[in-house]
Amino acid sequence: IVLTQSPGTLSLSPGERAILSCRASQSLSDDSLAWYQQKPGQAPRLLIYAASYRATGIPDRFSGSGSGTNFALTISRLEAEDFAVYYCQQYGGSPPYTFGQGTKLELK
Amino acid sequence: EVRLLESGGGLVQPGGSLRLTCEASGFSFRTYVMNWVRQAPGKGLEWVSSISGGGDDTNFADSVQGRFTISRDNSKNKLYLQMNSLRVEDTAVYYCARPVWDFYGDHPFDFWGQGTLVAVSS
Numbered sequence: 001i002v003l004t005q006s007p008g009t010l011s012l013s014p015g016e017r018a019i020l021s022c023r024a025s026q027s028l029s030d031d032s033l034a035w036y037q038q039k040p041g042q043a044p045r046l047l048i049y050a051a052s053y054r055a056t057g058i059p060d061r062f063s064g065s066g067s068g069t070n071f072a073l074t075i076s077r078l079e080a081e082d083f084a085v086y087y088c089q090q091y092g093g094s095p096p097y098t099f100g101q102g103t104k105l106e107l108k
Numbered sequence: 109e110v111r112l113l114e115s116g117g118g119l120v121q122p123g124g125s126l127r128l129t130c131e132a133s134g135f136s137f138r139t140y141v142m143n144w145v146r147q148a149p150g151k152g153l154e155w156v157s158s159i160s161g162g163g164d165d166t167n168f169a170d171s172v173q174g175r176f177t178i179s180r181d182n183s184k185n186k187l188y189l190q191m192n193s194l195r196v197e198d199t200a201v202y203y204c205a206r207p208v209w210d211f212y213g214d215h216p217f218d219f220w221g222q223g224t225l226v227a228v229s230s
Contacts, residue, residue, distance in 0.1 A: 034216035
């Protein structure tokens with residue numbers, strides 16, 4: 001399964017809303033789609049699993065949506081700490097657990 | 109507190125071998141599938157391999173199949189990745205990662221180590 005993320009780079013200001021897209025080449029079983037945030041020099045951090053469930057400790061400004069082949073991560077009001085690279089990952093069925101190529105969220 | 113600590117990275121020539129270790133603590137290691145994920149410099153994430161809790165079921169990305177092996181020692185809470193016939197394109201930070209749950213099925217990864225850098229170059 002190939003995951004395609006868009007846009008490649010998103011330039012926004014604090015307080016704005018960010019919408020990141022992830023499209024799968026085939027329908028994901030049980031909406032087995034996760035979103036991760038990665039900052040420079042750090043390991044990825046799980047934000048969302050099963051397309052729409054927030055991981056432990058994740059602020060409610062992060063939300064996930066979608067099903068089948070089209071998914072989105074929305075950050076309702078950007079804070080300075082949210083500027084990072086975001087990856088989607090499919091983990092359904094069996095390995096390989098593919099990742100998207102990433103979307104860089106940068107400060108405008 | 110869950111902790112994953114990778115070690116064993118370094119500089120190796122093409123065709124060489126290296127063994128990575130991930131030492132786990134703070135959870136029941138033997139009950140969790142464990143994974144290796146890598147990230148080439150300035151690039152995205154690539155899942156590499158997984159191993160079941162008992163060590164009897166393994167999976168590999170096509171890019172490393174036949175060259176890498178994964179194993180674990182549950183008595184020592186350690187995960188290993190033996191990398192043979194290394195190529196320049198294997199250069200990456202290698203992370204070990206634990207899934208959210210230990211029950212049967214496929215799950216996302218909620219705990220990651222800090223990574224260890226493998227550089228393949230002549």
